[in-house]
Amino acid sequence: MWYFNLHFAKRLGPKVYSDVVSTYRAQMLVGEYLFAQALYGGEPQDGAYLDEVLRQSGSMKRALELSQFGGVSELASLRGHVEPFLEWCMTAAPWAEYSIVGFTSAFQQQLASLALAKRLKERYPHLFIIFGGANVEGEMGLATLESFPFVDAVCSGEGDEVFPPFVDGYLSTGTPPSLQGIILNPGRGRDYTELPLAGAVPHTPAVHDLDALPYPDYDDYFQQLQEADFIPTDKPRLLIETSRGCWWGERNHCVFCGLNSMTLSFRSKSARRALDELLYLRERYGRHTKLISAVDNIMDMKYFKDFIPALRSLDIDVELFYETKANLRREQLAAMKDAGITLIQPGIESLDTRILRIMRKGVTALQNIQLLKWCKEYGIWPSWNFLFGFVGETPEQYEAMARLVPSLTHLPPCGGWGQIRLDRFSPYYQTADQIGLVNVRPFSAYKYIYPNVPAETRRRLAYYFDYDYIDGRDVAGYTQSLRAALVQWQEAYARGDDLFSMEIDGVDGLVVCDFRSGSRPRLIQLSAVQRHLYEFCDSVRSSQSLLARFREIAGPAAGEQDLNAQLQPLLDARILLCLDDSYLGLAIPVGTYVPRLEALKRLVELSEQGQAALDRLAPVG
């Protein structure tokens, strides 16, 4: 296994490489564009390329300005590394000794792979070159074969069960065996198979027994990382795969999600196997890192019964990342934290229930906020983004979310936001014309990445698409207030905003300490009744269940008006939230949670200055 990307990263420098891979430069597909000249020859089209991609998005243009993007001169500088890098690749491996070279290509690895493949084929015509990975799934794979004759075959779909017999067959007979999902290039002049029609791409069979797969082998990676003498911006992470597909998507495919292509069906490893694999990785590679990221699209919920308790009982020093659904229960998050799962990606996406319903996320806004609160309580970092631009959403919903944000600044903010992109294989892409998305077209950068092909072929090669709304909606305009609020949220959280509740000796009820930027520092005293109600609202409660709880406390004659009189001061103080006729307390109880240092400092200072008086929240009416 060769990890040539490490050497290209070293040439660019870790910061620049990281920018190309994961910032706005990634949305411009800079990593692909840089290799276009190496693949096609001719003169770079940097000016035209930049004009085109920046015209695509005003927000991208501003983001690039903020990140001090160097424009044409930066592109030229980066491209200066490409030819020396490719030449180095040509000498780094004993290519002449090989029979088959396989490229696994995802994200912005396609043109670099094609540029190297082309050179290899020219210099070593005996090589059989095969591409696999997300960039050649389905139509993209067929279009790759059509457009790049030096690619002998693509593997469309999961290669685990077909690639080894393919290699064995080829090496033993000198002829590529016919296996489902491995599509040979008819351009090779040999009658192995007919190119299937678009839309009828034969996929490899999905792997059903994930336990039967071998353990991953990262020996080459860590050896080459050491040899490259390259220090990445982020610590290395061991990747573990405990499932494939998406159990939620099988039932309700989130409209923007283009992951999984044709293998959405959910399959997972047994707890025993997942644990053995994790322990193996930790034993073999733990000296390099204790960070382990599950590449799963979604955690298997049955792991809460076996894998997580088993991991917890081992008490090993790892930091695990998992993607999850957002409607986790408190005890599930507690178990995850105890098991070492300290980073999650819960797919929050929005804080409006109606928009979440359009997305088919299967959660409410309050459930999302509840998750953020519990994550903070247990010391789990939730990585999430805000998505805009769903058909059917309204400007009023975004104004309401902008007004909501100042109440949430003590909770982990989103890392970023943006208008949804159309990804191949997503429900929105597949039904664009039915839902009011028109003029669907490949990202403009593809014109410069695949310049010499007909427009229809370019469409088949592309994964990312732009579109217009048939109703002409102005997403940038109606999300402006929210985007400004999200910036303030990130800044406030970084300053140490906090909101927590605690008991104080000799004081009835509960004290909520409010150190959010949108409020003056304030200690709020809840009565005994309010405390009962507030603690009941630690999780999302419907107004019906809250009234039932209130009657248990105040007697069966208590009515809605009495309840509202208790709740209104809490709502006015923005320590209780009501959305969709349900309630959620926003303060985090101390205990498992220890307030952040900045908040503790403010508490001490207020106390010493004699300004820590308790505000009683008397019932209204």
Next chain:
Amino acid sequence: MSENKNVQLKKEDFTVDDTGNLVIHNTELAKLIKDEKINEVNETDAHKVTITWG
């Protein structure tokens, strides 16, 4: 300060004085907080104190 020191905060560490103002009795901890000698979440600086709240 000894390394890896843990301090447990309790509700008894807080009261309200005659003027209704919150008072923190644990003055040693209050000083550590002001001097930023407290470990944040998931931080394990041996030269800082880790607070637990019980």
